[in-house]
Amino acid sequence: MKIVHYPHPALRHVAKPLTAIDAEVRRYARQMLDLMYAAKGLGLAAPQVALPYQLLVLNYTGDPTRKEDECVAINPVLVEKKGGTQDGQEGCLSFPDLYQNVKRAKTVVVRAYDLEGQLFEVTASDLAARLWQHEIDHLHGILYIDKMGLLGKRAAKPFLEEFEARYRKAQQRGEIPSDD
Numbered sequence: 001m002k003i004v005h006y007p008h009p010a011l012r013h014v015a016k017p018l019t020a021i022d023a024e025v026r027r028y029a030r031q032m033l034d035l036m037y038a039a040k041g042l043g044l045a046a047p048q049v050a051l052p053y054q055l056l057v058l059n060y061t062g063d064p065t066r067k068e069d070e071c072v073a074i075n076p077v078l079v080e081k082k083g084g085t086q087d088g089q090e091g092c093l094s095f096p097d098l099y100q101n102v103k104r105a106k107t108v109v110v111r112a113y114d115l116e117g118q119l120f121e122v123t124a125s126d127l128a129a130r131l132w133q134h135e136i137d138h139l140h141g142i143l144y145i146d147k148m149g150l151l152g153k154r155a156a157k158p159f160l161e162e163f164e165a166r167y168r169k170a171q172q173r174g175e176i177p178s179d180d
């Protein structure tokens with residue numbers, strides 16, 4: 001398992017709901033958490049490791065020792081947005097070094113299943129709310145570059161061109177399969 005970078009097509013796939021939580025799903029979640037911490041990220045969604053499932057992991061502290069802040073969410077649904085909007089910098093492990101402002105809801109209510117198959121509901125604000133919105137978007141093939149304002153999109157353009165050039169080179173070297 002490894003984190004795929006833009007423009008890998010898996011990032012645009014719409015993830016499927018998981019219908020069972022078995023040992024394989026638990027292993028995926030563990031591996032995703034390990035990758036997330038190693039990359040110094042706060043969240044990681046399954047399409048970012050080219051898995052087509054509605055599964056995401058996050059820890060808004062980014063601190064692997066703070067297990068109490070660690071969260072694995074299966075089939076998460078954003079049930080409510082409230083408290084107006086917040087504007088702040090956002091990054092993504094699939095877009096190394098690209099940080100731009102993205103407008104998000106200030107507070108969200110999310111419903112999801114945990115690894116024990118228990119339904120849970122969480123109300124998150126500020127950074128944690130931003131994280132949930134960013135990661136749930138990934139499960140629907142939506143990326144933060146889609147949500148940047150005009151200036152952010154303009155500033156992101158050279159980064160995206162660089163990512164695209166890097167991707168094509170990796171394909172030419174045979175490290176990534178061709179588009180066919």
Ligand code: ZN
Nearest residue numbers: 091092093094
């Ligand atoms: Zn992301």
